[in-house]
Amino acid sequence: MSQPNLARHYDIKYAADATDEAPTPLSLDQPLPTDRFSAAVAELPRRLPKDADILELGAGNGLMAQSLLAGGVSIGSYTLGDLSAARMAGLRRNFTDSRFRFVQTDAEHPSATVQGPFDAVLMLALIEHLVDPLRAMIDIRSLLKPGGFVYLDTPNLAKWTRRAKLALGYFPSTASTNEGLTTYDGREVDLYDEGHLHYFTYRSLELMLTRRCGFSRVVRTGYYMGPRLIDARVGTRLARWRPTMFSEVACFAYA
Known part of the structure; x- marks a missing residue:
């Protein structure tokens, strides 16, 4: 699919973001994060340098930026980037800080x-949508200062719930149901598995980043996002003990 068609898809999907109000910021105090955004705001403040220059790709409605700014993180500049014109219109309207x-x-x-x-x-829920993630990450690596990092979050194909689906003969779709054909709210998908084009494990992503994309090292983090039958405290311990099994892929890739 061409990039104009992808942009059109996301403009339609996120049309409301052009006029929605700014999102409510998340607290940076997240001892038991249960989604990609709360996990990111829990990890980033202690790894960002003072007066950090930040680029967020796939910035969406600006929830990450709003949370970091409201939480008092020292920011020099924050560049919000997105492919969708609708989302960019909302970002420009809601974020007026210089x-x-x-x-x-x-x-x-x-x-x-x-x-x-x-x-x-920052790249949350983005790399799985890229047509050519290998060359994209080489390009993104070129934008970093010495010692800088990319923070990535993407579905973990090797998470225990998806291993179970594979064992039973089902495709473990990562952004939809019905093996990639139905959205979570019951509609037929416009893009297969809601536009997820690539599926990663911690190991596959780390190998690509270090062997082919020029990153020196990758640091794993983990958080629990899964069935409620497992208590959040237990799930968090499991995710931090063995993220390859119990966490989505969340990591820092250093230049």
């Missing part, structure tokens, strides 16, 4: 429209 910058950019090749360098690049 530290924010805006760029409608294609994460396949952001250096064409974004000028670095940055201390951190």
Whole structure:
């Protein structure tokens, strides 16, 4: 599928973001994070340098930026980037602090429209949507300052719930139900598995980043997002003990 068609899909899907109010910020105190955003705001403040220059690709409605700013994280500049024009319109309307910058950019090749360098690049629920993640991550690596990092979060194909589905002969779709054909609210999908094009494990992503994309090391983090039959405290312990089995892929890739 061409990039214009992908952009059109996301403009339709996220049309409401153009006029919605700014999201309510998350607390940075997240001892038991249970989703990608709460996990990110729990980890990022202690890893970001003072007056950090940040680029967020696939910035969505700005929840990450709003949470970090409201939580008092020291920010030098924060560039919000997204492929969707609807989302960019909402970001420009809701974020008026002078530290924010805006760029409608294609994460396949952001250096064409974004000028670095940055201390951190944030990519939550994005890399699985890229047509060519290998070359995209090489390009994104070029935007980092020495010692900078990319924070990535993506579904973990090897999580225990998906291993169970595979064992039973079902495709473990990561953004939909009915083996990639039905959205969570019961509609037929427009893109198969809601546009997830690639599926990663911790190991596969780490090998790609270090062996092919120029990153020096990858640091794993873990959080529990799964069936409620497991208590959040128990799930968090499991995710931190063995993220490859009990967590979605969440990691810091350092330049």
